Amino acid sequence: MLTGVFLLSKIPRPQLDRRKYAPSLKVLIKRVYSMGAQGEVLSFGATNGMDHMNNRTFYKDVGFTIEERFALGIHGLLPGRVETLPEQVNHCIARLNMIKDDLDKYIYLSYLHSTNEKLFFSLLTQNVNKLIPIVYTPTVARAVKNHGLVAGRTKALYITIHDKGHIAKILDHWPERDVIASVVTDGERCLGLGDMGLNSVLISVGKMGLYTAFAGVKPHLCMPVVLDAGTNNQTLLESPYYLGIRQKRVTGPEYDEFVDEFMRSVVQKYGQKMLVQFEDFGIRNAFKYLQKYQNKYCCFNDDIQGTGAVVLAGFYAARRILDRPLKSHKYLFLGAGSATIGTANITCAAMVAHEGVTIEEARERICMFDLNGLVTTYRTDLNEQQKLYAINHPPINDFLKVIEIFKPSVLIGLCTVGSLFTPDILKLMGKINKKPLIFALSNPNSHAECTPLDAYKHTEGRAIYASGSPFGEVEYNGEIYRPGQGNNAYIYPGLALGAIVGAVHHISDEIQIIAARCVSDLVTDEDIRAGSIYPPMSKVREISDNIALKMLEHGISKKLCSLYPLPKDLKQFIRAHQYDLNYEKHLPARWSYPDLPPIKVRKLSEDTYNLSLKCNTDDGNTTKK
Numbered sequence: 254m255l256t257g258v259f260l261l262s263k264i265p266r267p268q269l270d271r272r273k274y275a276p277s278l279k280v281l282i283k284r285v286y287s288m289g290a291q292g293e294v295l296s297f298g299a300t301n302g303m304d305h306m307n308n309r310t311f312y313k314d315v316g317f318t319i320e321e322r323f324a325l326g327i328h329g330l331l332p333g334r335v336e337t338l339p340e341q342v343n344h345c346i347a348r349l350n351m352i353k354d355d356l357d358k359y360i361y362l363s364y365l366h367s368t369n370e371k372l373f374f375s376l377l378t379q380n381v382n383k384l385i386p387i388v389y390t391p392t393v394a395r396a397v398k399n400h401g402l403v404a405g406r407t408k409a410l411y412i413t414i415h416d417k418g419h420i421a422k423i424l425d426h427w428p429e430r431d432v433i434a435s436v437v438t439d440g441e442r443c444l445g446l447g448d449m450g451l452n453s454v455l456i457s458v459g460k461m462g463l464y465t466a467f468a469g470v471k472p473h474l475c476m477p478v479v480l481d482a483g484t485n486n487q488t489l490l491e492s493p494y495y496l497g498i499r500q501k502r503v504t505g506p507e508y509d510e511f512v513d514e515f516m517r518s519v520v521q522k523y524g525q526k527m528l529v530q531f532e533d534f535g536i537r538n539a540f541k542y543l544q545k546y547q548n549k550y551c552c553f554n555d556d557i558q559g560t561g562a563v564v565l566a567g568f569y570a571a572r573r574i575l576d577r578p579l580k581s582h583k584y585l586f587l588g589a590g591s592a593t594i595g596t597a598n599i600t601c602a603a604m605v606a607h608e609g610v611t612i613e614e615a616r617e618r619i620c621m622f623d624l625n626g627l628v629t630t631y632r633t634d635l636n637e638q639q640k641l642y643a644i645n646h647p648p649i650n651d652f653l654k655v656i657e658i659f660k661p662s663v664l665i666g667l668c669t670v671g672s673l674f675t676p677d678i679l680k681l682m683g684k685i686n687k688k689p690l691i692f693a694l695s696n697p698n699s700h701a702e703c704t705p706l707d708a709y710k711h712t713e714g715r716a717i718y719a720s721g722s723p724f725g726e727v728e729y730n731g732e733i734y735r736p737g738q739g740n741n742a743y744i745y746p747g748l749a750l751g752a753i754v755g756a757v758h759h760i761s762d763e764i765q766i767i768a769a770r771c772v773s774d775l776v777t778d779e780d781i782r783a784g785s786i787y788p789p790m791s792k793v794r795e796i797s798d799n800i801a802l803k804m805l806e807h808g809i810s811k812k813l814c815s816l817y818p819l820p821k822d823l824k825q826f827i828r829a830h831q832y833d834l835n836y837e838k839h840l841p842a843r844w845s846y847p848d849l850p851p852i853k854v855r856k857l858s859e860d861t862y863n864l865s866l867k868c869n870t871d872d873g874n875t876t877k878k
């Protein structure tokens with residue numbers, strides 16, 4: 254290795270503007286050989302070279318320059334052509350365009366994620382609208398269902414109930430040393446798919462991918478985790494391809510101790526600042542663990558708090574159309590689980606904090622309906638959270654009847670079951686309201702309570718509609734609508750960035766309200782005209798930066814964050830912690846010999862250059878970077 258570096262250190266590095274010049278491959282390679290005997294140059298670093306080829310953080314594929322290939326001992330292991338990162342992104346797009354099925358695109362993108370991280374995230378951040386529906390909902394739902402057949406080298410930590418008592422040891426096997434955040438799931442309620450057991454690991458991985466793509470959190474700081482305590486999904490238990498442990502879910506004290514040990518172990522290993530995002534836990538556990546841990550560890554529950562904030566953002570944006578305060582609405586939820594309670598809680602908190610009503614008055618504006626009917630004081634099956642919203646009314650099991658009696662202006666579907674907002678329900682909402690707000694938030698699309706077309710069709714185009722998964726453009730009555738996506742992906746990456754950078758340990762109600770405002774602030778008049786109360790997904794990076802900034806400002810003023818000394822420029826401070834989407838140079842420092850004559854370079858004509866950097870953007874235009 255030393256010999257190699259010594260020989261190569263004599264090779265002058267071209268000092269050139271790569272945007273205008275490309276070094277001639279022939280000249281470069283010949284120059285390297287001419288510095289020493291062929292055998293000597295090529296012999297070094299062979300084993301190390303393979304390590305570099307297999308390192309997703311390091312690997313550039315044909316993005317490695319010729320100098321790097323020699324320096325790393327991988328020259329000859331890649332095709333001769335060198336591509337710039339924008340060229341590689343283009344190349345990936347061309348490849349994706351050849352793939353017809355979205356699940357196959359998911360598989361290709363997962364492969365890219367597991368081999369060349371920088372290229373994956375560059376591709377994703379430059380093509381958000383096109384690719385987020387592939388790596389996230391809805392396609393990730395198909396991947397979850399077919400996990401055993403589609404998952405490749407998924408980088409995640411798999412902790413089974415059999416590892417109880419030894420979790421610290423398993424953490425030692427994680428290849429990164431300085432982890433700062435973890436999305437953890439046990440898969441009991443995965444999207445609207447029900448209990449998906451270990452397969453839900455793909456949700457942890459997908460969500461952590463968005464930490465980087467949407468908020469610039471460095472990937473090596475992220476550790477996606479699945480807690481595999483079995484599954485009650487009989488189809489999975491009987492599937493020859495299921496890769497989780499084959500037993501019914503462990504529950505009760507044994508499971509609580511398991512989660513306790515996980516929390517204790519990650520904090521012991523990675524420190525007090527370690528952020529844990531709970532994702533897709535079952536209704537029994539989601540609130541239990543949030544209440545148990547939120548004042549003890551740096552954590553939040555995405556389905557409760559992230560969803561609450563994103564739905565509140567939709568309510569705020571709708572004020573621009575309806576010109577009504579939150580307290581003037583009546584909210585009817587279909588479903589009374591984690592996401593519903595989280596949304597109801599934060600909506601009430603916002604009314605109390607900013608619209609001068611009491612918490613009791615705020616709760617009176619809310620009504621819930623679940624599998625057992627209307628949530629009323631007559632019911633004996635309610636949990637403590639649901640009891641807060643129980644209304645004093647005889648039991649009703651007919652949802653349409655509830656709409657007739659309660660006359661809601663806002664209908665929110667978070668019940669996991671598709672198409673429950675029937676034509677009759679939508680028509681009635683249209684009859685009661687000039688512009689009914691219809692949120693069909695269950696994921697993926699097939700589980701949405703109604704489609705946008707249904708909502709527009711049955712309200713003569715008057716509904717203000719949002720879904721949890723993207724539906725794209727819809728044509729109704731000669732008008733084109735582009736309904737927004739009310740998904741917690743607008744919130745959790747920014748919350749995580751703020752928590753990580755600002756050491757804000759507690760996601761308070763006010764922080765959720767701040768996050769909601771950051772989303773609604775970026776809704777333009779044009780979005781509203783197109784029928785959307787959410788900004789396009791391609792703005793999430795800006796939203797996350799704003800959430801983190803406002804979170805820090807709030808955290809500092811309320812003494813919620815332990816940042817000492819306080820940075821002078823918060824924006825700059827946040828930026829300094831974010832992931833750099835450019836390739837790093839993998840060359841020893843001593844490779845710079847400015848006193849040696851530069852290598853002759855071939856000047857590319859402008860045309861050649863422009864042609865090679867054409868790139869399709871989200872809006873379908875072709876741009877040059």
Ligand SMILES: NC(=O)C1=CN([C@@H]2O[C@H](COP(=O)(O)OP(=O)(O)OC[C@H]3O[C@@H](n4cnc5c(N)ncnc54)[C@H](OP(=O)(O)O)[C@@H]3O)[C@@H](O)[C@H]2O)C=CC1
Binds near residue numbers: 590623666694740
């Ligand atoms: N868009 C977004 O960002 C988000 C969307 N979601 C989606 O929301 C859905 C619910 O999530 P979450 O609250 O965490 O799940 P939970 O399991 O905690 O709650 C589901 C609720 O729906 C009720 N329900 C089930 N079937 C019916 C039915 N046929 N009629 C009426 N109610 C029914 C359940 O009632 P019971 O308890 O009686 O069974 C329960 O109250 C999921 O599909 C998820 O994908 C969740 C988070 C974020």
Ligand SMILES: CC(=O)C(=O)O
Binds near residue numbers: 721
């Ligand atoms: C988006 C999300 O968190 C869910 O559907 O569970």
Ligand SMILES: [Mg+2]
Binds near residue numbers: 532
């Ligand atoms: Mg979720």
